[in-house]
Amino acid sequence: MPLLEIKNLKxxxxxxxxxxxxxxxxxxxxxxxxxxCLVGESGCGKSVTALSIARLVPTPPARYVGGEIxxxxxxxxxMSKTDLRGIRGGVVSYIFQDPSASLNPVFRIGNQIKESLxxxxxxxxxxxxxxxxxxxxxxxxxxxxxxxxxHQMSGGMQQRVMIAMALASEPKLLxxxxxxxALDVTIQAQILDLLLDLKKRMGMSILLITHNLGIVGDMAxxxxxxxxxxxxxxxPALDLLxxxxxxxxxxxxxxxxxxxxxLQRLSAIPGNVPTLGNFPSGCRFYPRCPSAxxxxxxxxxxxVEVEPNRWVRCLYxxxx
Amino acid sequence: xxxxxxxxxLHMIPILLGVSLITFFLMALTxxxxxxxxxxxxxxxxxxxxxxxxEQHLDKPWYIRxxxxxxxxxxxxxxxxxxxxxxVSDLITSRLWNTFLLSFAATLLAWCVAVPLGIxxxxxxxxxxxxxxxxIAFVGLSIPDVLLALLALxxxxxxxxxxxxxxxxxxxxxxxxxxxxxxxxxxxILPTIVxxxxxxxxxxxxxxxxxxxxxxxxxxxxxxxxxxxEGWVIYKHVLRNAINPLLTIFGYSLAGLxxxxxxxxxxxAWPGLGRLTMEALSAKDYPLVVAGVVxxxxxxxxxxxxxxxxxxxxxxxxxxx
Numbered sequence: 001m002p003l004l005e006i007k008n009l010k011x012x013x014x015x016x017x018x019x020x021x022x023x024x025x026x027x028x029x030x031x032x033x034x035x036x037c038l039v040g041e042s043g044c045g046k047s048v049t050a051l052s053i054a055r056l057v058p059t060p061p062a063r064y065v066g067g068e069i070x071x072x073x074x075x076x077x078x079m080s081k082t083d084l085r086g087i088r089g090g091v092v093s094y095i096f097q098d099p100s101a102s103l104n105p106v107f108r109i110g111n112q113i114k115e116s117l118x119x120x121x122x123x124x125x126x127x128x129x130x131x132x133x134x135x136x137x138x139x140x141x142x143x144x145x146x147x148x149x150x151h152q153m154s155g156g157m158q159q160r161v162m163i164a165m166a167l168a169s170e171p172k173l174l175x176x177x178x179x180x181x182a183l184d185v186t187i188q189a190q191i192l193d194l195l196l197d198l199k200k201r202m203g204m205s206i207l208l209i210t211h212n213l214g215i216v217g218d219m220a221x222x223x224x225x226x227x228x229x230x231x232x233x234x235x236p237a238l239d240l241l242x243x244x245x246x247x248x249x250x251x252x253x254x255x256x257x258x259x260x261x262x263l264q265r266l267s268a269i270p271g272n273v274p275t276l277g278n279f280p281s282g283c284r285f286y287p288r289c290p291s292a293x294x295x296x297x298x299x300x301x302x303x304v305e306v307e308p309n310r311w312v313r314c315l316y317x318x319x320x
Numbered sequence: 321x322x323x324x325x326x327x328x329x330l331h332m333i334p335i336l337l338g339v340s341l342i343t344f345f346l347m348a349l350t351x352x353x354x355x356x357x358x359x360x361x362x363x364x365x366x367x368x369x370x371x372x373x374x375e376q377h378l379d380k381p382w383y384i385r386x387x388x389x390x391x392x393x394x395x396x397x398x399x400x401x402x403x404x405x406x407x408v409s410d411l412i413t414s415r416l417w418n419t420f421l422l423s424f425a426a427t428l429l430a431w432c433v434a435v436p437l438g439i440x441x442x443x444x445x446x447x448x449x450x451x452x453x454x455x456i457a458f459v460g461l462s463i464p465d466v467l468l469a470l471l472a473l474x475x476x477x478x479x480x481x482x483x484x485x486x487x488x489x490x491x492x493x494x495x496x497x498x499x500x501x502x503x504x505x506x507x508x509i510l511p512t513i514v515x516x517x518x519x520x521x522x523x524x525x526x527x528x529x530x531x532x533x534x535x536x537x538x539x540x541x542x543x544x545x546x547x548x549x550e551g552w553v554i555y556k557h558v559l560r561n562a563i564n565p566l567l568t569i570f571g572y573s574l575a576g577l578x579x580x581x582x583x584x585x586x587x588x589a590w591p592g593l594g595r596l597t598m599e600a601l602s603a604k605d606y607p608l609v610v611a612g613v614v615x616x617x618x619x620x621x622x623x624x625x626x627x628x629x630x631x632x633x634x635x636x637x638x639x640x641x
Contacts, residue, residue, distance in 0.1 A: 051541075054545060056541060056544055056545055081550075084547075085547040085548075085549060086547065087547070088544065088545055088547035089545065089546045089547035090547060093545070093546075094541075094542070096538060096541070096542065098538060101537065101538040101539065102538045102539055102541070102542045103539060103542070104539040104542070104543070104560075104561070105539070105561065105635075105636070105637055106560045106561055106564075106634070106635060106636060106637075107557075107560070115546060115548065116547075119546060119548065120547065149636040149637070151636070151637050162542075165542075165546070169546070169547070
């Protein structure tokens with residue numbers, strides 16, 4: 001049984017009397033000990049999908065319309081509030097994009113980490129355990145840092161505190177929602193190395209959300225690419241990087257600058273991600289797709305397994 | 321911390337000097353003085369008036385008078401009220417206590433009602449609770465203090481449940497201590513409610529919007545993602561962040577209560593500092609006006625000072641080194 005199995009998840013945002021589909025028929029599985037990357041441009045629904053795993057998207061404005069989220073075989077969407085609180089932190093922990101906003105500015109970091117311990121491992125809610133966790137995530141002199149407020153730390157250190165807080169409850173799955181976007185490049189590499197290292201030592205799974213295909217190869221076992229609320233390609237990481245099948249994935253790969261090439265300009269995907277409620281009929285990518293065919297405007301492609309373990313949502317996946 | 325407190329207290333001195341100077345100057349711009357009306361009285365000779373004026377240095381220019389006043393004030397003597405035939409210090413002390421009592425009670429009432437209502441309205445956003453609170457705030461902000469004070473007086477007169485104005489009954493001195501306390505409270509209730517009403521509306525709306533801002537913060541998602549029960553999220557994580565902007569308002573609200581108290585004290589015959597200053601102003605009783613204004617300014621500065629201390633205590637980001 002996989003650790004996490006999202007099946008045909010559908011989520012709407014209610015705006016006035018309209019409901020806008022933000023996540024449409026998304027299915028993702030994560031096995032124990034596996035790292036899955038969720039890739040896509042801003043606004044494609046990756047964060048909402050990730051937050052849904054612990055039902056953290058506020059309802060309203062959101063509404064879960066259909067599908068299942070099986071975590072350890074139990075459907076998160078049907079859980080009582082009490083069970084849900086056990087899952088949050090207990091089975092799945094989160095770290096977010098901007099650690100300076102994600103930590104509460106008025107409480108000491110030791111206090112905030114201890115909060116997690118009190119909820120999920122009350123017998124370990126001690127200063128010693130907090131110090132051990134801070135040491136684990138590579139914070140120097142944790143004995144004196146425990147009394148710091150978030151604003152007294154650098155961004156990289158704050159993100160390490162977030163990771164320590166997430167690990168405090170010993171989760172099975174760590175969801176990292178663009179954990180390095182707000183950090184500078186040298187710190188990014190350190191944080192990603194730390195995540196890989198911790199994953200090995202603690203044997204947990206990671207769902208890493210990113211819009212940077214550059215880090216996928218180092219981190220992921222499998223990749224799911226999302227576009228306009230749908231998964232358009234899902235594949236083992238190396239296969240996808242060597243030979244992307246969906247035109248959108250290809251376009252994304254082309255926009256990653258390479259050190260070897262002598263590019264004058266970065267290539268970009270023309271146009272923008274369609275906004276919620278303005279999705280084109282048929283294939284959602286066809287207005288921006290370099291290889292669009294007339295049929296693409298009319299028929300919505302389904303996610304099909306075109307090669308073993310490689311799922312693509314494109315009418316012409318095989319011929320491209 | 322101690323040096324900060326001392327520094328802030330020292331900062332008060334130039335502010336109060338400035339306030340007293342401007343008050344003297346503005347008073348000098350208006351024609352006449354307390355003794356002008358006495359000159360209509362045929363029983364008082366011009367020589368006597370000149371002598372009375374000389375006693376108060378009213379025959380000299382305003383800046384000389386200011387220096388005389390400053391010299392006396394430095395010795396703790398705020399002058400002599402010609403209208404009340406009493407020392408200004410004594411007059412102010414008794415009135416200041418009344419104003420303080422009224423302001424304190426009104427602040428307490430306003431905050432104790434407004435903060436929980438604001439939280440409730442924010443947590444139950446768009447529910448009937450929220451709408452009712454909006455309505456109360458709208459009414460509270462729209463009705464001027466003057467009207468509300470008059471309505472309260474009408475209510476007191478019509479029902480007889482509350483005394484119509486004043487701070488104590490005429491038989492106060494004959495009462496037992498217990499009765500005296502009840503009598504003071506009984507007189508305090510209506511002015512407190514009137515004074516608190518408009519204040520309450522503002523604080524409630526402010527609290528609501530602060531809570532909504534804090535509820536939208538990312539650390540709330542973090543807290544929920546840890547599995548913290550919703551009540552704990554709201555009362556620990558959200559509230560501590562929402563209350564900070566209110567502490568700044570608290571300082572201004574003390575000053576606002578004093579200026580609001582001018583009106584309420586006048587209409588509801590509450591013997592406070594505001595009413596005393598207003599009466600002194602129309603009687604052109606200079607020493608009393610200056611002392612009243614300086615006291616009000618001092619309360620404002622102290623209010624801000626308290627707000628800064630509270631804010632430093634509550635928010636580590638601005639805590640003083």
